[in-house]
């Protein structure tokens with residue numbers, strides 16, 4: 243990763259110096275190796291720029307605000323993030339002219355929860371090589387295989403293609419995407435209705451309505467969400483009962499249907515580790531099966547099958563009967 | 568001091584829950600939060616930081632305040648307050664216990680919050696001393712002793728036993744009810760563990776964190792600092808940090824309206840939400856920077872100024888662990904100079 247970080251920093255410096263871009267969005271060092279935050283940088287201030295295995299956040303959502311500012315911005319996007327970028331372009335949330343997109347090669351990013359789960363405690367410092375995370379703790383050194391601590395979204399990576407990029411920075415070869423990212427959805431489909439209901443009821447009962455999933459989601463770009471709008475009559479700040487626990491998520495899933503790129507950000511940010519991506523991925527799978535394969539964000543201005551009528555479209559009746567196992 | 572073998576903990580839980588609702592850290596769908604004990608519950612006393620703190624037991628995320636029954640022109644007000652039934656909350660860490668003090672300073676002063684008060688008086692608190700520390704812990708920055716919390720009862724656990732010490736009359740009474748389940752103990756397992764934990768705490772990165780710079784800091788100078796812009800720039804305005812925080816105390820009052828009546832309830836609110844300060848007269852905080860600044864100024868400046876210097880952060884480190892973008896109070900403290908030279 244250090245190799246890639248160096249290339250990115252050089253690229254940022256060069257583009258800032260030449261005046262091609264005015265600002266850069268990337269990640270900034272924090273209190274520790276894994277404590278990194280999205281951040282913007284300018285010509286005289288690239289201090290703290292970092293890129294390592296914990297830079298899993300999808301930067302696309304920030305671009306909605308950045309696009310409104312003067313000048314041009316260099317943005318580093320992982321393959322998955324490029325789909326979000328295109329989707330935002332298609333929805334006229336951002337303007338391409340405002341960004342210089344550099345695609346960065348990716349072999350997956352890590353989830354600190356999975357590092358902790360391996361009994362790693364009392365962390366003093368960390369470093370990484372190609373396959374391992376080397377952790378110094380008060381109890382001695384611990385080696386964690388990166389493969390064992392990948393974010394869910396990286397385990398089920400949909401593609402290593404860059405859907406958009408003015409140029410790319412790739413060091414070595416990227417490991418291929420997961421050819422069967424629908425496996426977990428199939429598992430849910432094979433459950434009985436009662437089992438599936440119980441599964442989601444238990445998962446969603448943990449939801450604290452922090453809205454992190456919504457606020458991080460690049461498809462959730464409404465200026466005033468219906469759930470924050472007092473005038474909507476359904477504005478809700480809490481899950482007052484079991485019904486509301488589900489309502490928020492079902493509405494959100496429907497609202498991003500056909501627009502969700504499966505970037506996995508919702509599951510990454512959830513403090514209760516609710517597998518939200520499975521709701522959205524189920525919708526994606528259904529769209530693929532009923533209307534033909536479609537990947538949101540693969541192309542700019544593609545027609546979302548849910549708003550595009552073709553004669554080959556499945557009849558609603560078949561979908562309902564087919565879904566009622 | 569008394570003790571019980573870890574192997575018999577389920578008997579202890581059963582015995583307590585036979586007389587009281589027992590609220591303690593349980594694992595559900597992979598995450599550990601406080602919940603009620605029931606047969607077969609996966610109790611996780613070992614976990615330091617439950618996702619949500621135990622504050623729900625006194626200040627639940629949603630709580631009905633009153634109901635209105637509407638019949639034609641007649642409105643009847645129904646009091647829904649439950650009257651003090653004693654309950655036990657077990658496993659409270661020193662930081663979370665100190666957070667109850669912070670909440671008391673808000674809810675138990677004039678005008679008294681009777682909803683909170685009723686629960687607070689009914690609660691029997693069993694604290695759990697920390698047998699380990701995490702690198703996100705910084706309780707000692709706020710003068711909290713992680714290995715010796717108070718409460719009605721304090722327990723310590725090592726790999727074999729749970730050690731039990733009653734601290735108050737309520738605690739003594741509970742101990743008596745448990746009878747032979749707890750046996751006398753006179754060894755020094757607790758002291759040994761305390762020494763070890765203190766030694767490890769001193770080695771961790773946040774051991775030297777201090778809030779000194781906020782004590783003498785000028786409020787307006789801190790408020791107007793240009794550091795807030797950079798500190799907050801990645802903030803999503805979600806409520807994660809406030810909802811996992813044991814001391815955050817803001818709530819909203821809402822109504823649920825049906826044909827036959829109205830339920831008025833309160834629910835946690837978050838200063839990070841964009842409609843938090845919205846009123847009929849307008850919106851004084853229009854940017855996320857202002858909201859972010861509010862959260863930390865409240866914890867580190869406004870609250871202490873109104874409460875004889877008591878901070879409203881207890882260093883539990885939940886916001887450090889849970890912010891999806893790696894923003895947290897530690898970064899704020901350090902940015903304003905809060906680190907002692909080693």
Ligand code: SF4
Nearest residue numbers: 459502504505506508
């Ligand atoms: S719903 Fe989740 S996976 Fe889909 S675009 Fe939003 S954050 Fe990404």
Ligand code: SF4
Nearest residue numbers: 449450452453455512
């Ligand atoms: S991020 Fe998780 S806990 Fe927060 S609102 Fe979304 S599902 Fe609920």
Ligand code: SF4
Nearest residue numbers: 802803805807808890
């Ligand atoms: S600081 Fe972090 S957890 Fe808090 S509102 Fe901002 S993004 Fe969410």
Ligand code: SF4
Nearest residue numbers: 812880881883884886
């Ligand atoms: S501000 Fe953060 S560290 Fe402080 S009490 Fe709240 S959650 Fe814990």
Ligand code: SF4
Nearest residue numbers: 661662697704706713
């Ligand atoms: S902050 Fe202190 S009291 Fe709280 S869990 Fe950590 S060590 Fe224990």
